[in-house]
């Protein structure tokens with residue numbers, strides 16, 4: 572149904588979009604050793620000292636050629652955006668990529684995949700197979716405007732951390748204490764997804780960042796990874812706000828799964844948090860809409 576992709580036509584269109592973003596587009600002349608099947612659809616863009624490649628491989632190009640080529644770019648420390656006309660490319664933080672197809676009306680659409688559907692099952696036409704569909708111009712403007720990024724919540728942007736849990740009585744001393752069961756990171760930065768961790772799954776090195784120094788006002792006792800003698804194992808545990816006794820894990824509390832918000836606070840997403848949340852299933856390449864007028868740079 573849809574029209575075929577003509578690499579040369581698409582290349583010129585993309586080059587014009589990049590130029591309209593204030594980047595200089597150069598003819599790509601390469602040293603030998605390049606994989607020749609990929610060469611026709613390469614754009615080299617620069618602005619000041621920044622240099623970015625765009626690769627538009629013919630649909631017949633094998634994924635292994637693409638991966639080899641990306642490895643060359645990594646070696647040369649060159650950033651590269653891949654525009655594929657086949658839908659089955661890998662979703663990877665190391666491969667900034669979008670699918671580009673043609674609409675029935677003859678325009679171009681760019682699509683970004685998520686982890687929900689295996690790459691080999693994606694259909695070019697089925698919009699529900701993709702997490703984000705946008706115009707080619709929007710994609711290029713995002714990629715060359717610092718709004719194309721990989722992850723779940725974006726580094727350097729504000730986020731709200733929300734603690735959910737249950738209010739319960741300490742078995743040891745009878746004091747009412749809040750037990751944190753889950754931590755949610757919600758970012759208002761457009762295009763972000765939320766990150767949700769069960770308390771036990773919060774990476775230990777993030778505990779300090781996701782737990783404010785003093786939660787006593789919210790009746791939450793100290794939370795840390797500790798060895799619990801009775802359970803003969805270590806886990807991230809709540810402690811009683813008054814006596815410090817480690818509190819039961821969620822499986823030991825016979826209250827059903829109903830959690831309530833305990834408290835929330837604002838943070839700036841650190842590199843560490845962005846990196847950790849980029850390992851969650853929701854992580855993918857994302858385009859943030861241009862409405863955002865922030866200052867973060869790069870992809």
Ligand SMILES: [Zn+2]
Pocket residue numbers: 741742743744745746811812813814815816
């Ligand atoms: Zn207690």
